[in-house]
Amino acid sequence: MTTSTYTVVGMTCGHCVSSVREEVGRIDGVTQVDVDLANGAVDVTSDAPLTDDAVRAAVEEAGYQLAGS
Numbered sequence: 001m002t003t004s005t006y007t008v009v010g011m012t013c014g015h016c017v018s019s020v021r022e023e024v025g026r027i028d029g030v031t032q033v034d035v036d037l038a039n040g041a042v043d044v045t046s047d048a049p050l051t052d053d054a055v056r057a058a059v060e061e062a063g064y065q066l067a068g069s
């Protein structure tokens with residue numbers, strides 16, 4: 001079980017948070033997604049190996065971007 005923190009750009013409201021939580025939560029192994037709207041921090045807890053590419057794809061599917069990508 002590991003937790004990784006990502007920074008997501010573009011979230012401005014609670015619905016944005018819900019979308020990111022839903023899509024990132026679909027990734028295999030992910031057990032918890034905590035989003036801090038104020039600073040864009042997304043903590044992803046997974047019990048399977050988590051790749052940045054999978055997180056990036058999920059964030060983009062939700063309509064947002066990882067910082068620096």
Ligand code: 9UX
Nearest residue numbers: 011012013014015016
């Ligand atoms: Mo409302 Mo959050 O359009 O993008 S869902 S601001």
